[in-house]
Amino acid sequence: MLALLGIPVAWARIYLGVHFPLDFLGAALVALGSVWLVSRVERRLVAVLMNLLMPAYLAIFSGLIRKGWVKK
Secondary structure, eight states: OHHHHHHHHHHHHHHHTSSOHHHHHHHHHHHHHHHHHHHHHHHHHHHHHHHHHHHHHHHHHHHHHHHTSSOO
């Protein structure tokens, strides 16, 4: 849905001469490649990020977790 909303913006940028049509083709290819890569390593990536970020989350929100305002 967001990609469809971006089409008029892309067309406006081409019309104004800010970008060339191949710029947007290249951006679409990079986006598709990124989606493919992340989908292949998603499970491992999420596990590593959770292990890295959970201590910071608990430290920042410990007071709110104790009050029951935020879930652990």
